Structures are given as C-alpha cells and as structure tokens.
Amino acid sequence: MEEKLEKRVETYLEVESVLNDFFKELDFCYENCLTQEESLFLSDLPGHIGCCSYNQHDQAVFPFKEILDTKRDEKYPKPEINYEACDYHTMDGCLLGDHKPPACITYVCPKFRTYLSNRFDIIYDNDHLNELFKGILSGKTEQKEISRFKSEFNYYIEKIKFAQTGF
Ligand code: SF4
C-alpha cells in the first residue's frame, strides 16, 4: 500500500509540473493581479493576495491528503502565520513550487478563465481538473486520463508560445 501511495504522489507531482509549466508560460496572475491594487478574485482584497486569502492547504478535504501534506512538510519548512492571507502566501505569490493541494494548483478565477478562452481559445475547467488531481492520489483517475491531460496541456503550452512569439 505504502509503495502504491508513493507512486501516486510521484504521478501527482509529474502532472502538477505540467500545469505549472502551463501557468509559467502565461504569467497572468503576477502581471494582472498580484502587482495590482485590487485582486481579480474579489475587488475588496488587495491585489497581492490574489485568491489566497486563507489556508486552503489545511482546510481542503480530499482522499489521501495526509500523504501530500507529509511530503510537503518534508520539503518546505512550516511558514510563519500570516494573518492577512494563507501562511504560504508572499508578496510574490505562493511559496510552494509544488506539492500544492488539488484546489490550489488547479484553481483559475473567472477573469483568468475568460482570458484563456478569448486569447487562446482554451476552455479551462477548474472542477474537472480538481477531480483529476484528487483522483490521482486516491487511485480513481485512470492512466488514460492522465495521458490525455498531459498531451492536452503540452499542446496548450506550445499553442501559447506560438501565439506569443510566433514560433
Ligand atoms: S487565479 Fe485570478 S485571483 Fe487568483 S491570483 Fe490568479 S488572477 Fe488573481
């Protein structure tokens, strides 16, 4: 069982890194939200908080959460308590480069989703991706869905690169 769980976390991190590459290519949050006066999530939040106003990593409930929490704690030191936002949040965004819970890694606010659709014709489905990530840890997500996700998002990465640079 332990070995299976280790493998699932490994797969989770692989899939998370594809989604991270996708977000890096866009750099939408930093430019349009985190460096602005108001958050795109809620206008009564300062921009630098984005959509990270509370400790979602603690409060999220999903199967096999403990294994991801343990691995995260092994890699990242416990952050200071942040009374204004999530403890992992900084002025430059999330401190975590990986090991984020499914809701954190997959969430895209409505304005960001509209941008993806209008600019790149990408229909981004938060709920579907959240389920896919949770299912990797619980063993519910099938290998063919993982492969489909990887191909789809690697294709999007190339599409974004092409739209932004022409090659
Ligand atoms: S997902 Fe939306 S609200 Fe959250 S940081 Fe990015 S732009 Fe801001």
Ligand code: SF4
């Ligand atoms: S863990 Fe990171 S992405 Fe999730 S709420 Fe905290 S700062 Fe935001």
